[in-house]
Amino acid sequence: MSLLYEWLDSAASVRRRGKFAQSALIYRDTYLSWYGLVHRVDRRARELKTFGIEAGDWVGLMLGSVPEFMVLALALSKLEAVVVPLDPTIGGRDLDMVLAAAQLRALITRPNASPPLAAPANPTTAEPSSSKTRISVENRRRLSGTLLTCTVFKRLSPKQPAESVPEVVLFTLDSGGDPKGVIRERRHLEGVSTSVARTLDVDANSLLCAATGLHTSQGFDLGLCTALSRHTGLILDDEMVVPRLAKMLAEQQLDILAATPAVFAAMTRLPTARPCPSKRTLCVSSGAPLTPSVARVFRRRFGVPLLSCYQAVETGPVSLDREGEHPDTVGRPFFGVDVRVATSSGAVLPPGQAGSVWVRSAGVSAHVVPPVKVRRHGDEIPISRCTTDGWLRTGDRGILDREGRLTLLGREDAGGQPALGGRMQDHRRELAPVVEVAPDQGAAQARAHRLGEVGRVALGVVGHHLQDLLQVVDRHPLLEQQGPHLLDQAQLHPGLDILDQGRAL
Structure with missing residues (x-):
């Protein structure tokens, strides 16, 4: 079994001794216990095995933030398959590029999702004149008790030994706007979960809510990964309506609410918003720059600070304004994360000088699909590549002050200068x-x-x-x-x- 299922098994054992004092998942008015989650995962794993899914197969989950996403991810982990979360609103062109890059064995979707091969992109191959079909559907099956469809594809070639043993592949966009998958191994998941738990003081009695999709780095790292590794409850909702979030913040005694700045800005405009009763609630804003005015109004309306966070798919969470006093920055590094500002070749710059942002941690992954060969210019390290001592050049520009706070200035192009x-x-x-x-x-x-x-x-x-x-x-x-x-x-x-x-x- 893979790490995700090991976390579930450990959580169920701990909660069994405590008689399941807390629910594992909360979805609107539905509460799922740890025992119920284990039962659903085991049943779904047996069903997926009958579909022909084996250890090492890559399986895409094109679902929203619903309990079935977590059940399927854990079932695939039990089978030692690779979990590939995908945006349920992905377009046909991007989906075809994902299928070309990841070579999925199966894809699980909702009935109204983009069908596989909806818009074939005819990707360039080593033999342009070849008429072989890139992928072909083997069968389509309906998951029992649901409206979800599992499309199984034929294997193109025998499995080959890989340099890494992936457990999860998170897709994001490269600088050209095309999908690329970042491979996460066991050590990456362990590093991210430990970093988040130690920084945000997450324990077994915490309650988390990620108001973003579980296919995103924010939802996966701050939501699913942290909840499983620390045996905490997780609130899911595939339609995060702003009034519902504000009500949840006032009534659910949340410990962590992770969302984008746009969601928090909309919450501040609600005329019926009530202050948060718990002063230990952490509202983490990431995914886009946080406006200081939004942070000030949010604190005045809800009584808790809005914490600006910096994270990426390749690195996981990097830094956080833990006190909420400097929303124009992204604060200091998470536990176990090292950040520096340097030149494109890795030479460290003094505090207050702008340069490329470099990150080193146990959660940093430089393995991507499809693999891209980048031509180096002199001693320059390409973006999204690591040095021999583990420092990753993120492609962001920033400034570190003397107190260790990071301020982001935007993205950089291949030459290390501000783009566009x-x-x-x-x-x-x-x-x-x-x-x-x-x-x-x-x-x-x-x-x-x-x-x-x-x-x-x-x-x-x-x-x-x-x-x-x-x-x-x-x-x-x-x-x-x-x-x-x-x-x-x-x-x-x-x-x-x-x-x-x-x-x-």
């Missing part, structure tokens, strides 16, 4: 007419289409003053990269001020 700065400044004159004609949607959309992502951002700030928009552009050159993310957040939370989020970048 000149391109954004070139669009200053073009942004003005887009905003001016914004009331005329046809003209605005036509001009925005010619500008690409910058035009989409301009349309997203309809109703704001042009001068404010240009201040955002001057404040940070990466608005063009983050434009789609901001618009997605505006659609999910209509009351969210997209301009405030732009300033946070």
Whole structure:
């Protein structure tokens, strides 16, 4: 069995001696005990085995934050298969690229999810003229008692010994916007869980809630991994409605609530929000830069600080503003994590000087799929690569002050310089007419289409003053990269001020 199931077995043994004093999972009005979780996992593992899933097979879970996600992940862990969490809203093109990179043995989805091979991308192979099918479906089965579908693919080639023994593969996006999978081994999972538990003081009596998908680094590391390793209760919900989160914070006696800055910003706008009764509740904000104004308003409304956190799929949680007094930074490193600011070649820079952010910890993983060969320039270490002593170049730029607090400045390109700065400044004159004609949607959309992502951002700030928009552009050159993310957040939370989020970048 793999580590995830070992954690479950250990938790069930501990809770059995304590007569299951706390539920393992809470999903809306459903409470699942540790005994019930073990029973469901064992039953599901036997069913998956009949589907032909064996040890070493990679199986994708394209589900939301529901109990069945955790049950299936633990069942696959018992079979020693590799768990591959995927975004349930992933598009056909990205799904096809994931299938090409990961060579999944099976994919478990909901009925309304994107079907496998929905948009074949015809990836480049070593033999372009080959007419062989990249993947083919062996069978489709319905998981008993659910509406979930398990699509089993034929194996392309016999299993080959690998350099590493993966347990989980978390997918993220590379600098070009294409999916890449980060391989996590047992040592990585152990390192991340220990780091989070020691930093956030998580014990068996804690109650956690991750208001993000379990397929993300935030949900997996701060939610599933930490809850299993420390035998704590975990609250799940595939539709994290902001009023429900605020009510949960006021009534559930949460110890840790992990969410994005956009969710916390929406919570501050609720007229019926009540203060949190527990002063030991930790509200962890990660996934995007936290605006200091949002942190101040949140503390005033709910009575607890909002902690700015920095984490990535390759590194796990890196640093945290543990006191909540410096929201413009991401605080000091987690337990067992070393952070330094250095040049692209790894030469350490003095405090107060901007440079590349490097991280070293037991949770750092530099193994990715598909493997990418990067040409080195001199003694420069490529982004997402490690030095011989274990330091990973994250691709972020930042500054370390004399007290060890890290301030992030944005992303960097392959040369180590801020990306897209000149391109954004070139669009200053073009942004003005887009905003001016914004009331005329046809003209605005036509001009925005010619500008690409910058035009989409301009349309997203309809109703704001042009001068404010240009201040955002001057404040940070990466608005063009983050434009789609901001618009997605505006659609999910209509009351969210997209301009405030732009300033946070």
